[in-house]
Amino acid sequence: xxxxxxxxxxxxxxxxxxxxxxxxxxxxxxxxxxxxxxxxxxxxxxxxxxxxxxxxxxxxxxxxxxxxxxxxxxxxxxxxxxxxxxxxxxxxxxxxxxxxxxxxxxxxxxxxxxxxxxxxxxxxxxxxxxxxxxxxxxxxxxxxxxxxxxxxxxxxxxxxxxxxxxxxxxxxxxxxxxxxxxxxxxxxxxxxxxxxxxxxxxxxxxxxxxxxxxxxxxxxxxxxxxxxxxxxxxxxxxxxxxxxxxxxxxxxxxxxxxxxxxxxxxxxxxxxxxxxxxxxxxxxxxxxxxxxxxxxxxxxxxxxxxxxxxxxxxxxxxxxxxxxxxxxxxxxxxxxxxxxxxxxxxxxxxxxxxxxxxxxxxxxxxxxxxxxxxxxxxxxxxxxxxxxxxxx
Numbered sequence: 423x424x425x426x427x428x429x430x431x432x433x434x435x436x437x438x439x440x441x442x443x444x445x446x447x448x449x450x451x452x453x454x455x456x457x458x459x460x461x462x463x464x465x466x467x468x469x470x471x472x473x474x475x476x477x478x479x480x481x482x483x484x485x486x487x488x489x490x491x492x493x494x495x496x497x498x499x500x501x502x503x504x505x506x507x508x509x510x511x512x513x514x515x516x517x518x519x520x521x522x523x524x525x526x527x528x529x530x531x532x533x534x535x536x537x538x539x540x541x542x543x544x545x546x547x548x549x550x551x552x553x554x555x556x557x558x559x560x561x562x563x564x565x566x567x568x569x570x571x572x573x574x575x576x577x578x579x580x581x582x583x584x585x586x587x588x589x590x591x592x593x594x595x596x597x598x599x600x601x602x603x604x605x606x607x608x609x610x611x612x613x614x615x616x617x618x619x620x621x622x623x624x625x626x627x628x629x630x631x632x633x634x635x636x637x638x639x640x641x642x643x644x645x646x647x648x649x650x651x652x653x654x655x656x657x658x659x660x661x662x663x664x665x666x667x668x669x670x671x672x673x674x675x676x677x678x679x680x681x682x683x684x685x686x687x688x689x690x691x692x693x694x695x696x697x698x699x700x701x702x703x704x705x706x707x708x709x710x711x712x713x714x715x716x717x718x719x720x721x722x723x724x725x726x727x728x729x730x731x732x733x734x735x736x737x738x739x740x741x742x743x744x745x746x747x748x749x750x751x752x753x754x755x756x757x758x759x760x761x762x763x764x765x766x767x768x769x770x771x772x773x774x775x776x777x778x779x780x781x782x783x784x785x786x787x788x789x790x791x792x793x794x795x796x797x798x799x800x801x802x803x804x805x806x807x808x809x810x811x812x813x814x
Contacts, residue, residue: 611764611769612760614699614757615699615760615761615764615769615770618699618700618703618764618770618772619764619769619770620769620770620771620772621657621768621769621770621771624657624767624768624769625655625656625657625672625673625678625766625767625768626654626655626656627655627656627675627678628678628763628766628767628768629678656672657672657673657767657768658670658671658672659768659771660771660773661776661777662773662776664776664807665776665777665807666715666777666807666808668714668715668716668777669711669714669776669777671714673710673713673714673766674713674720674721676721677710677713677721677722677766678766678767681723682721682722682723683722683759683762683763683766684759685722685723685726685727686706686709686710686722686726686762686765686766687755687758687759687761687762688726688747688758689705689706689709689722689726689738690702690705690706690758690761690762691749691754691755691758692738692740692747693705693738693739693740694801694803695751695754695757695758697800697801697802697803698800698801699757699761700772700800700801701800701801701802701803702757702758702761703761703764703765703770703772704772704775704781704800704801704803704805705781705803706761706762706765706766707765707770707771707772707775707778708775708778708779708780708781708805709722709725709726710722710765710766711777711778711779712725712737712779713725715779718779725737726738726741727741728741729742730742772800774797774798774800774805775797775798775800775805776797776807777807778797778805778806778807779806779807779808780794780805780806780807780808781803781804781805781806782803782804782806783802783803783804784799784802784803784804785802791804791806793809794806794807794808794809795807795808795809
């Protein structure tokens, strides 16, 4: 009994082992098309079995003058008979397909034979006019030749080129070809004073500044070389007609010394450190105007501390108010020294101040103000110019 059960068990196990592959193979067989389906596809593509063919597409060259690209022929005249007469569809790419019956193509007459060419006259050719050149609206050259006057070669008058009137303007024309550039920043002036600079060529005695190179964007190379320096490098203020003539003089060379510059910076610091930069430059210009004026001391220190021994009766109130003057703000002191040197060197000259030698704050009303001409106000200071030549 034990020997007879062994073969049966092996056969059952082998049957179970082949069951899964058999099921998978059957599923693959049913999923793929059969031989009959392949035959139908081949018949459809080759067009052999016309009995089972439902539609056919003819790709023929389109005749001249047609509006469609392809004709789709249907074999069923009952279904497609009503589509004759130009019915069709438009494909996604823009081409048009006409739907016609098969009988139309069997005994039909080509379009070339049906069209009466003698009634169509000639082919229409579109001729576009020749456009004139850009920015030329007066017509083409051929249209304007009739209006041009032909020169009379044999007559007394002859056509010649006119002589250009450029004599004396050679430099102006040559400099017109130079590319203009924005002015370069002054290397000797800090950015905070750059807007106040009115003169690019400082006094030759101002060693704090370097003579700038010629700016060919503002003047030609000829002018920069051939221009005559009438003042020998010294700064002479460009005064207005109402200013006093003594203002158009150079300062003494001693004003550039360290002692003189310290006195000018002290006058700016104690008189106008709370004023804007333009107001500080205006106070410095007034002090230097007094140095230029023959009736005042010839030094900056002499002008700033004139009559300092008279209590509250000196030229500048800080010098004789009997209060000890101390510099607490180092930043304001550095600004005062820079403004002092810039105004002394002539880098800054304010035309609205001009040759003024006096000023006072807006919150006071001194008696001497009525005897002078008011020239303007900057910040909290009002500036005055004397009458009678400015000698008093």
